[in-house]
Amino acid sequence: MCCQLGGWGAFMLVQLGLTSAFSDHSSPRGRDSVTDTAVNVMVTLMGLLLTHAARPLVTRWQWKQLRWLPLVPRVLGMATVLALIWIVAGYGYCYGLIGLPWPSKYNFISIMALSWFQSTWMMVFWFCVYFFYHIYERLQRMQIEQLRLAANVKEAELRALKSQVNPHFLFNSLNSLRALIDEDAGRAREAVTRLANILRYSLQSGQVETVQLRDELQTVEDYLALEQIRHEERLRVRWEVADEARSQLVPPMLLQTLVENAVKYGISTRRAGGEVAISAWIQDAALHLRVSNPGELAPLGNAASAKAGSSTGVGLRNASERLKLLYGDQATLQLVAEPAGSVTAEVSLPCRALAS
Amino acid sequence: MKALLIDDERLARSELRRLLAPHPEIEIVGEAVNANEAQERIASLKPDLIFLDIQMPGDDGFTLLEKLEPPLPHVIFTTAYDEFAVKAFEFNALDYLLKPVDPNRLVGALEKLRSQAARAGIAEPGRERLGTDDKVFVREGDHCWFVSVRNIRLLESEGNYTRLYFDSHKPQLFRSLTAMEERLDSRHFFRANRKQVINLAWVEDIEPWFSGGLLVKLKGGMKVELSRRQAQEFRDRMSL
Numbered sequence: 119m120c121c122q123l124g125g126w127g128a129f130m131l132v133q134l135g136l137t138s139a140f141s142d143h144s145s146p147r148g149r150d151s152v153t154d155t156a157v158n159v160m161v162t163l164m165g166l167l168l169t170h171a172a173r174p175l176v177t178r179w180q181w182k183q184l185r186w187l188p189l190v191p192r193v194l195g196m197a198t199v200l201a202l203i204w205i206v207a208g209y210g211y212c213y214g215l216i217g218l219p220w221p222s223k224y225n226f227i228s229i230m231a232l233s234w235f236q237s238t239w240m241m242v243f244w245f246c247v248y249f250f251y252h253i254y255e256r257l258q259r260m261q262i263e264q265l266r267l268a269a270n271v272k273e274a275e276l277r278a279l280k281s282q283v284n285p286h287f288l289f290n291s292l293n294s295l296r297a298l299i300d301e302d303a304g305r306a307r308e309a310v311t312r313l314a315n316i317l318r319y320s321l322q323s324g325q326v327e328t329v330q331l332r333d334e335l336q337t338v339e340d341y342l343a344l345e346q347i348r349h350e351e352r353l354r355v356r357w358e359v360a361d362e363a364r365s366q367l368v369p370p371m372l373l374q375t376l377v378e379n380a381v382k383y384g385i386s387t388r389r390a391g392g393e394v395a396i397s398a399w400i401q402d403a404a405l406h407l408r409v410s411n412p413g414e415l416a417p418l419g420n421a422a423s424a425k426a427g428s429s430t431g432v433g434l435r436n437a438s439e440r441l442k443l444l445y446g447d448q449a450t451l452q453l454v455a456e457p458a459g460s461v462t463a464e465v466s467l468p469c470r471a472l473a474s
Numbered sequence: 475m476k477a478l479l480i481d482d483e484r485l486a487r488s489e490l491r492r493l494l495a496p497h498p499e500i501e502i503v504g505e506a507v508n509a510n511e512a513q514e515r516i517a518s519l520k521p522d523l524i525f526l527d528i529q530m531p532g533d534d535g536f537t538l539l540e541k542l543e544p545p546l547p548h549v550i551f552t553t554a555y556d557e558f559a560v561k562a563f564e565f566n567a568l569d570y571l572l573k574p575v576d577p578n579r580l581v582g583a584l585e586k587l588r589s590q591a592a593r594a595g596i597a598e599p600g601r602e603r604l605g606t607d608d609k610v611f612v613r614e615g616d617h618c619w620f621v622s623v624r625n626i627r628l629l630e631s632e633g634n635y636t637r638l639y640f641d642s643h644k645p646q647l648f649r650s651l652t653a654m655e656e657r658l659d660s661r662h663f664f665r666a667n668r669k670q671v672i673n674l675a676w677v678e679d680i681e682p683w684f685s686g687g688l689l690v691k692l693k694g695g696m697k698v699e700l701s702r703r704q705a706q707e708f709r710d711r712m713s714l
Contacts, residue, residue, distance in 0.1 A: 285555040286529075286555045286556070289572070289573055289574070290555075290573065293486055293554060293573035293574040293575075294483065294485040294486065294489075296574045297485040297486065298485060300492065301485070301488065347485065348485065348486075350484060387531050387532075389508055
């Protein structure tokens, strides 16, 4: 809108300047300057109104999305029509309706034709400015959008890095360890080793695509041993791992993520605690991993469980995205509320063993 | 000073005991493993101080504080890692210890507590009426406050909740205004109308209002209307 007013304002000033400079000698039947100014202002206002009315049409017909070739004839056509309306209305009002004296020695038709031609270029010029302005604006918006996207990607990467070691687990474990040093130095030493294993494993996990299940199981075992130091009798663990499954290749931290979720929602939030069951087996050329914990799938609506549910969602969504990247449609991850009173996460992967 | 340790992990509690051993002025009167147990122990043991873990099975530490009847004991939070909660503390300068606890930070927290207690006199939990130095715990969204009763300008009824006005904040407290009014000292607080209780220390100006009522202006710019009946009582009270 500001551009419109500014542009047409400039147009009017130039017109006024030209008229006042040439009015003395341009016509033998010269008019007074008030009439000149009034005519100029009116002509400018008409141009402003016409182009203003053209803008919604351009939007409705989606000309901004057009390529050059289809756009040029449309703009020319539109400019011709607008120019015709402009001069017919302008001349018709001045010399027809209010009957100003005809100021030129040339006849009406030729002046009209010339004006139509000039106004058409005037309108074409207006469209050029209009489209350039919009192209520039869109370019800037795209740049901002791109920057925002880049920032989002970085943030996601950072979050992924952070989530490798759960800080809550880390510091709680260190706290238990501090107590354990006085209470049971042997167990404390063992816990330090386990913690070191977990940290080393999770730091390295970013660098490899897959690991053998036996390595992942070792980390899960270390993790659960540390959680058992914290939760004591509240956390019980049951293992059912088929031997032939141990050499299968799995994405690192996949099973660990499922087990961490199981402890977080099945044990930490429940006063009585419970049992986390982990099983792995091969069936129909697929490796199946299953982790279950006591609890319910978070119903929506309840604020506390919705919060818990959404963060489970993040961990599981990440895991399922990684599976998709690695295996396409051949891998699945699902969360089901069974057996009754417990939540089970089950993953199935295509069998892949170490080539050696 | 009697202290209660609240943490769901046995090792965390025994670690805290060990850390408190060099501070004989802190007498550990008991432990609790969850919020429900803590609520009972606080009622029966009446500790002056609680060490409170935030993440616990069942209700968390904040919810426990919301459920406790004021006046609250002094609270030192303990947490392993909780970005959200730590932010809430820093904002309000509440005291918290990060686990594993740095013994020097514990000394700092206890010193701060001593100077607070010296200033305010040790709170006697379970008293009928709240003194002006007693604190009320309020949580709204990301923020938590321990509000001194003296800083509350106005309490406003919103159904089962009461909105507290203090400093530039006005969070909701999960208690009815009637329940709150019963706990407030009537020398300092006055029921202005059906919905509002004002702190008399914050009254700045009083104007006559329609049909024998009064308009009370509080420091900080809030205005409260008194009906004719309440205005009469207010006049009687203020002229004493």
